[in-house]
Amino acid sequence: MSISPSFLSANKLLVYVCLVVFSLKEGYATVESHHPQYNHTHAIHVASLFPSSVCSSAAAAAAAAQGRDTTSSLSVVHKHGPCSQLHQERANIPTHAEILLQDQARVKSIHSKLAKNLGLTNVKQTDTANLPAKDGSVVGSGNYIVTVGLGTPKKDLSLIFDTGSDITWAQCEPCVRSCYKQKDPIFSPSSSSTYSNVSCGSAACDALTSATGNSPSCSSSACVYGIQYGDSSFSIGFFAKEKLTLTSRDVFNNFLFGCGQNNQGLFGGAAGLLGLGRDKLSLPSQTAIKYKKIFSYCLPSSSSSTGFLRFGNGGISKSVKFTTLSTIPQGESFYGINMIGISVGGKKLSISASVFADGGAIIDSGTVITRLPPTAYSALRSAFRGQMKQYPMAQPLSILDTCYDFSKYSSVTIPVISFFFSRGVGVPIDARGILYVNGISQVCLAFAGNSDDSDVAIFGNTQQKTLEVVYDGARGRIGFGTGDTHTCNQNAIKNKIASAKNINCTDETVLSCPEESMDIGMGWATNYHTCWSRVFSSLIKPPFKRIVLSYYAISFRFPSLRLRSEMIPEASRLFGFN
Numbered sequence: 001m002s003i004s005p006s007f008l009s010a011n012k013l014l015v016y017v018c019l020v021v022f023s024l025k026e027g028y029a030t031v032e033s034h035h036p037q038y039n040h041t042h043a044i045h046v047a048s049l050f051p052s053s054v055c056s057s058a059a060a061a062a063a064a065a066q067g068r069d070t071t072s073s074l075s076v077v078h079k080h081g082p083c084s085q086l087h088q089e090r091a092n093i094p095t096h097a098e099i100l101l102q103d104q105a106r107v108k109s110i111h112s113k114l115a116k117n118l119g120l121t122n123v124k125q126t127d128t129a130n131l132p133a134k135d136g137s138v139v140g141s142g143n144y145i146v147t148v149g150l151g152t153p154k155k156d157l158s159l160i161f162d163t164g165s166d167i168t169w170a171q172c173e174p175c176v177r178s179c180y181k182q183k184d185p186i187f188s189p190s191s192s193s194t195y196s197n198v199s200c201g202s203a204a205c206d207a208l209t210s211a212t213g214n215s216p217s218c219s220s221s222a223c224v225y226g227i228q229y230g231d232s233s234f235s236i237g238f239f240a241k242e243k244l245t246l247t248s249r250d251v252f253n254n255f256l257f258g259c260g261q262n263n264q265g266l267f268g269g270a271a272g273l274l275g276l277g278r279d280k281l282s283l284p285s286q287t288a289i290k291y292k293k294i295f296s297y298c299l300p301s302s303s304s305s306t307g308f309l310r311f312g313n314g315g316i317s318k319s320v321k322f323t324t325l326s327t328i329p330q331g332e333s334f335y336g337i338n339m340i341g342i343s344v345g346g347k348k349l350s351i352s353a354s355v356f357a358d359g360g361a362i363i364d365s366g367t368v369i370t371r372l373p374p375t376a377y378s379a380l381r382s383a384f385r386g387q388m389k390q391y392p393m394a395q396p397l398s399i400l401d402t403c404y405d406f407s408k409y410s411s412v413t414i415p416v417i418s419f420f421f422s423r424g425v426g427v428p429i430d431a432r433g434i435l436y437v438n439g440i441s442q443v444c445l446a447f448a449g450n451s452d453d454s455d456v457a458i459f460g461n462t463q464q465k466t467l468e469v470v471y472d473g474a475r476g477r478i479g480f481g482t483g484d485t486h487t488c489n490q491n492a493i494k495n496k497i498a499s500a501k502n503i504n505c506t507d508e509t510v511l512s513c514p515e516e517s518m519d520i521g522m523g524w525a526t527n528y529h530t531c532w533s534r535v536f537s538s539l540i541k542p543p544f545k546r547i548v549l550s551y552y553a554i555s556f557r558f559p560s561l562r563l564r565s566e567m568i569p570e571a572s573r574l575f576g577f578n
Contacts, residue, residue, distance in 0.1 A: 040346030042431035043413045046406050049437045051302035055083035072250045072291070072311040074146040079160065079268040081303030084145050094266075096438045100398035102266070103368040103460075109229055110164065110364070111455050113213070114331045143366055144299060144461070145270060146309050149245030150257075151192030157184050157271040161297075161309055163365040163471070166211040166279035166333050167227060169235050169258030170272035176237075177262040183269040189259055194243040197222040204256055204281075205239060211281040211333075225258045233265030235272070246311065250290075256281055276365070276471075277333040284473055287311065293473030297365070298488035299465050301432060307488070313472075320470050320479035323421035326360070328456060334362040335471060337478055338422035339457055342376065344383035345415030351376050359450070361457035363469070363478060369399065369436065370447050370460040377449030380417070384445055387415040400436060400444035407441045419459070427480045433463040 077083040080093050143160040150157055150170060157170055171179050173188040189195040198204050205223035208216040212227040223239040237260035244255035260272065275282045276295065284293045291312040300307040326336035339361040342349050355375045372380065381402050391412065394403040406412055418428045436446035446462045468481030468488045
């Protein structure tokens, strides 16, 4: 089909018009640089730093489509966000200061577990009365939720998924001593035809010692587990077998889990925990025959959007780069990574490799803020502050000591931070992984230092946002997908297109909200072109998907999104007009 010169000229003009309109229009949140190959800074609209108070339409559509997914994939939501069924009243949601304190409790617990010559305290049936009967910090506070089915007939339960934990457990009726308040009905073993207790003294029961750090005990002939997280959270109950349903095509009989009848902790209304660690009782190990110990996830880019947790190698982007999976002494169930360097604003920091090697490092889905050796953090903080001198500093926030006041700015520019791992893997951190926002007058560098260089470093979930993270236990490697071609961004594009198909020019509920625009960094383009025919009624509107993908490519080639003369031929090339 031939394209008339007038159509080509009009399209070139349109590129100019949309760039001018949306570069000037505030309220469409964008991160203008995602790819350090082209730029060493992120230019951010300050409004985009704040998530919506309602679940975005695209996120809701993605969650609703979960059951129709052809891959072994679950929708992931933040437990305190509006996309979660556990979403609480604002008064019950912890403050950022409380979240950071809970995060510090988790980190201390991990460091204690990994300490040399650690003496583990057994949790026996006779000791249960002495366990703390008060709410304590759970295994973290920045936790993410997935929904799985348990039992026959299947009962859907919202569980916190955690790569730092091995055993899966859920609250069960009857609650012998106490159960915390949860959103879903508490699971009733007596109502399931496929439930059975594990026998005391069996190999499965004995395996609890390595999975929980505590020796199992017995009640009659039934195996009793107990797990205490070192911060006053705990779960105690029968160790059992049950049918686990991940999707309609992914059903596992005789899945080993803890049926907790005495549980306490700040679990945010979740029914329990899904253990994704490396122990033989973890979910990846129990499903290894089908999934080969492979799973991946993309955490939600904000609390008002969704991500995914996927099992097996289906759907993994070819752009994922793999680094070596290592093992930390005294912490075989954690996923170790070989961190070797950091850059700020494109400049590699002068940090000796021995600083990272001393304590080692792990990647953890439950730790909110990345923890670095104090020597490395000091270098990172100094470099970051040096490139942020134009902004006024604010008071520290809990463990975060480098904060800024952006109240007088509509947009800010921050340096790109990249992490480097073994096998030549470089991971640029998205802008949302660099800043932690308590309010417009207190926006902080989202990293913290450990007490000592010998403490294990932790690559936390804030820095993992927008990354496709792949765990391949069988081949001993961990992968990171970044840029415009990896699965996280591809899914965002698909969700955006699906949500936009039925939107008219007066309904911008999907395309105009800040976190949605940030999901793929081009809300200005999709929003404008949804109304293409209305603005230029004489033009033939190209397929919406083609517009989305083309402008997505433009935004990555020209991260600053400023009006440039080379934008016109570039747009023509991408549209196939040349």
